[in-house]
Amino acid sequence: MTYIGIDVSKDTFVVAYSPEKNSKTRTFKNTTRGIHEFIRTISKDEHHCVMEATGNYSALLVYLLSEAGITTSLENPLKVKNFARAMLSTVKTDEIDARLIALYGEKMNPALYRLRSDAILTLKQKRTVIRQLKKQLIATRNLKGSMEVLPFFDAKCKKSIEKTIAFLEKQVKDLEEDLSSLARSEYKKQMDLLTSVKGIGVTLAAALIMATGGFTYFDNAKQLTRHLGLSPTYQQSGTSVNFKGHINRNGDSSLRSQLYVAACSSLRCNTECRACYDRLRSNGKPGKVAIIAVANKLIRQAFAVVTQEKLYVDGYVSSKK
Incomplete structure (x- = not known):
């Protein structure tokens, strides 16, 4: 499989057919016609396209590549940026970026993008x-x-x-x-299941469905928590570095805010969330830290009711040892 790096901008996208320094690159217009012209230059059996997630600018390209059956990966720009640092890259142009993305694909073997419905x-x-x-x-x-x-x-x-x-x-x-x-x-069934969780309303339920593709993008709640930027960070090295930092904040800030507000509301009506909050506060944790932990618990509850297809029962204690 040959990896193709694509650097996308508003009007055009630059394609590197190889990560080699002197390899050829081509520029296509970021339009339906330009994308179809690019697709005719590659094979779905031989090529794997890799690009950074650039919001709406890459949406049409990803959509048409997926429709054409071309293997495609859409990567977090932060991953590519850190890869460029690791490669000691000092020059930045569209052509160099495209070759760098192709090299990233070759070395990192990124996950395949699943087209949204x-x-x-x-x-x-x-x-x-x-x-x-x-x-x-x-x-x-x-x-x-x-x-x-x-x-x-x-x-x-x-x-x-x-x-x-x-x-x-x-x-x-x-x-x-x-x-x-x-x-x-x-998503009637999933909406009913999610809104059965005390603290999750219609707006937040719909936002969680959008973020997870109907809870099909992630295998467990921990992956979803990390994706939403609610995972705590920790740094340890030798004897001089050993501290816990803030949450990773890599995901959708708007959805994080919704979860924070929902976590505050859940303290009044969700038995498990209230118990989690009280336990952490009694252990000396700051209020905001405890609320973030409650938001994580809400995510786990949401993931559980959807994957197990059972309505939430407040205060339920599992009989499993």
């Missing part, structure tokens, strides 16, 4: 738009508040701001209802 892609789009609209809504409300303290608030400006706020509120409400409806129609 249309439902997951649609849910993610709605979630992204909702998040951006909420930011605009907060900014507009803050603008209104800052104008109201002035000696004189122009009536026309006030009316314009209030209309914008009302419009944004309606758009957010409609999209949230649409997202909830789509999640329940496409």
